[in-house]
Amino acid sequence: MCVYLRRTRGIEVFPEEVVITPGAKPVIFLSFLLLLEEGDEVIYPDPGFPAYRSIVEFIGAQAVPLRLREENDFRIDIDELKSLITSKTKMIVINSPHNPTGSVLTKEDMEAIARLAREEDLLVFTDEVYSEIVYDQEHVSILQFPGMKERTVMLDAFSKSFAMTGWRLGYAVLPEEWAKPLSLLVTNSNSCTCTFTQIAGVEALLNGEESVRAMVREFRRRREFMEKRMAQIEGIKIAKPQGAFYFFPNIASFGLSSKELADYLLEESGVAVLPGTAFGGYGEGYLRISFANSLEKLARAMDKMEETLSKLGRGGK
Ligand SMILES: Cc1ncc(COP(=O)(O)O)c(C=O)c1O
Structure with missing residues (x-):
């Protein structure tokens, strides 16, 4: 793990700073439980992965949404972030590459967030589960910046980067003084992470590089295909994802809520997409479309979607 992190992130991590877990989700739940108290405020991305807000609220802390705006390529606006502190x-929660928008924070974004965290003495939770799936730029971890290791919990997992979702294998990188109690929480809730899964994970880390590259090449082909097909649909506006495997098109011109349109697509065409609001209130007006499927099935889905939306007849760029 430490060798992999040096190769992929250029960071020096010691075994005492790594906690292995059954998937990524236990890291979100248990590290929030460890570090947050009732009354704390946590700034999290909206739209964003729903577990952040849900667990912050479960603890009795205050979840403060940071709106990710289409006009800013769904990246974090530093001034807006500052205004919420x-x-x-x-704690600030960041997630790059991002679910559901596919946005990727730049080195400058990360540097600015790191500076702010140091100045304001804040913790950072960085969800990097899509770190291997980037298209036009390198993945940058906030852990690469000075003074960040001691205030950051990094989450990564094998679910996306190594397509091992069902294997349930994830990990946290965090200061040793937090790693010890986090290990206790893991042991007393999940016991241990299945050993044969861990052995497969070691193999992925040591010898998976070529397979990951091939997978990302395939995702890139699908991304190009989906971009072309969506551009042909009247009424849809897209921002090209820079990472992960999702499009987050603006569908406001159809005059239906995200939920209504997602339900309509499912019922009329059998195509399953998620409403943007599944990822927070600021997801209204968007759909999340995954391209983690074969080109053949994506083509079928896009044919059906195009036909169904044209029947709706509300589009109009
Ligand atoms: C941003 C993000 N974090 C965490 C997870 C959870 O991953 P896992 O299946 O490894 O628990 C997901 C899964 O969709 C995700 O998109």
Whole structure:
């Protein structure tokens, strides 16, 4: 793990700073439980992965949404982030590459967030489960910046980068003084992470590089295909994803809510997409479309979607 992190992130991590878990989700749940108290404020991306807000609220802390805007390529706006910080802010959650928008934070974005975290003495939770799936730029971890290791929990997993979702294998990188109690929480909730899964994970880390590259090449082909097909649909506006495997098209011109349109597509065409609102209130007006499927099936889905949306007749760029 430490060798892999040096190769992929250029960071020096020691075994005492790594906690292995059954998938990524236990890291979100248990590290929030460890580090947050009732009344703390946590700034999280909206739209964003729903577990962040849900667990912050479960703990009795205050979840403060940071809107990711289409006009900013769904990246974090640093001034907007600054404006949300109060004396109660304890943690900022970031997720790059991002689910559901496919946005990727640049080195400059990361540097600015790191500076702010140091100045305001904040913790950072960085969800990097899509770190291997980037298209036009390198993945940058906030852990690469000075003074960040001691205030950051990094989450990564094998689910996306190595297509091992069902294997349930994830890990946290965090300061040793937090790694010890996090290990106790893991042991007392999940016991251990299945050993044969871990052996497969070691193989993925040591010898998976070529397979990961081939997978990302395939995702890139699908991304190009989906971009072309979506551009042909009247009424849809897209921002090209820079990472992960999702499009997050703007569908506001159809005059239906995200949920209504997602239900309509499922019922009329059998195509399953998620409403943007499954990822927070600021997801209204968008759909999340996954391209983690074969080109053949994506083509079928896009044919059906195009036909169904044209029947709706509300489009109009
Ligand atoms: C951003 C993000 N974090 C965490 C997870 C959870 O991953 P896992 O299946 O390894 O628990 C997901 C899964 O969709 C995700 O998109």
